[in-house]
Amino acid sequence: MALKATIVVGNPKPKSRTLKVAETLIEKLLAPGSYELEIIDLADHAAEIFAWPSEKMAALNNRVAESDLAVFASPTYKASYTGLLKAFLDRYPMNGLTGVTAIPVHTGGDLTHAMGPTVNLAPLLVELGAVVPGRGFYFVADQMDRLDEAVAQAAAEYTANLTRLAQVATATASLSTPVA
């Protein structure tokens, strides 16, 4: 069965470089044909992001929550994720992203805010019940010619981390095996 992958982009401007970074990360991380990808560009939904209730927004929230893997990508605004991304995540109830493997991605002008995805976005996703398989990924937005190389390195790290986690999972999962 295909893995369900989702990209959520928190840039108020649509079709941003931040989206491109997230797409490249998914391409490097997952084997072609092994997954279905949905892209949610929040710039397309800003007008409805504070509407409550909203069937349309609820449907978007649900599709992300049902993902196996989700990349949450935001430009750096004030050293952190955007209000647009936070407003989308605020719509979830407690533990709304339980079961989702989530990768936090920030883009920025230079390295000054490189800690952002690890210290700001990762704890937010974890608070919602998601699991973050390693460091957040930060990319200096005007180095798009180095994108493939940087993303390949990050993807290799996530893959190695996930493989190790799978080994630990085997030991813990045995707990739930009923004793005959």
Add this chain to the structure above:
Amino acid sequence: MALKATIVVGNPKPKSRTLKVAETLIEKLLAPGSYELEIIDLADHAAEIFAWPSEKMAALNNRVAESDLAVFASPTYKASYTGLLKAFLDRYPMNGLTGVTAIPVHTGGDLTHAMGPTVNLAPLLVELGAVVPGRGFYFVADQMDRLDEAVAQAAAEYTANLTRLAQVATATASLSTPVA
């Protein structure tokens, strides 16, 4: 092959309740007989923690780094992990905990600093290359009669998270399979 599990306790006082919390977490998380456990109570090593070089400290650091699963447990000092724990972690080179699945644990007097393991200790472990499979675990230290219940709930959450991560790992790992 047995899983290698390690507990690192950052309490300057030995044999603390913080150690007891970490031990209980390992017991609930891993199946009996499936793992080897080593306990490093940093209170026993405070006199040498700033010695450089130190064969003894290097050996301790190495054993943690070779663990499959490590619980890093600290009482809450000034809303964060102790200086003793940080001093031990400072001895690692960059990415010194790569490949380790790490669970951050804080104990404290009440809920005021409950965010500590998630916003302070987890990012520190991630910076060292470890992967944290979910929220940090915070336990109010004078509720030891509720320890089993609270730990069982946390362990169930980590187990569920690890199981999901293993599923994602399958999809990413396939990337490295050579196409015949």
Add this chain to the structure above:
Amino acid sequence: MALKATIVVGNPKPKSRTLKVAETLIEKLLAPGSYELEIIDLADHAAEIFAWPSEKMAALNNRVAESDLAVFASPTYKASYTGLLKAFLDRYPMNGLTGVTAIPVHTGGDLTHAMGPTVNLAPLLVELGAVVPGRGFYFVADQMDRLDEAVAQAAAEYTANLTRLAQVATATASLSTPVA
């Protein structure tokens, strides 16, 4: 000349208890008659918060930036400030709150996220150039009968902090005195 004080409330619901907490803080902190107060309830502006450009939003941003003292108050959403408040702050250019003394306030259901205003909202305000004169203020929202007492204590602490800062200011300000 009267001090210019502003309250910015990031609750998507208008006239919230969070607003009441902020108002009480201003009342306890400043002497009656010594200040002019403006209240910006962002719930009233959610529809325009992502509009760009927007004369109305720019006017709001400017009035906060020209304040001597501003209270930024948010309910706790996902252990942090709301996306609505972040979206408002995202509209500022770099250093857009320079010269503003800012007090971060979070309300929440219990103490679990009490660190929020200090570790999440305060660094955000500081990133914008504001100065935060002490800890963030966290208030458990269903203890409104204890509001006066809790706010009085916080206000006394801010006042003491500001008085001390004024003493240090005297020493540093002398640097800019031309030598005759």
Add this chain to the structure above:
Amino acid sequence: MALKATIVVGNPKPKSRTLKVAETLIEKLLAPGSYELEIIDLADHAAEIFAWPSEKMAALNNRVAESDLAVFASPTYKASYTGLLKAFLDRYPMNGLTGVTAIPVHTGGDLTHAMGPTVNLAPLLVELGAVVPGRGFYFVADQMDRLDEAVAQAAAEYTANLTRLAQVATATASLSTPVA
């Protein structure tokens, strides 16, 4: 009366560039002759930092707590302050730095961890009751030829911030004036 200024350096190696950065900051921030300066290089006290009780350490802690202005300077270890500095701060009781104006300083190899003093060290000092008059100061350690320029800019910002805070202090202090 002279301002009491203190520098606390958390580098396990004595006489570090981190100390030099802190000294330069004090020189740019305070007028010559307006202050007394004490320097506490924690490298000289590492052997006793976990001793409890310790008259010598208590005396050091007290002198910092009695300072009007204190610079806490640390090299970046694992994206944060050192365990040595944290161990020193851990010795304080709750609110042990009340009344101290504190400036957090980190040095590091490049900009990757530039957020450290603002998101890690500043909240720690605030937790102890200190007030941080603005952003943390981060300095790339191998740019010592640019030290004067960078420090002068930071000092000017702190001075401007303190001057503004003094104005707000005047309004709040009036609260305690008895009505005739």
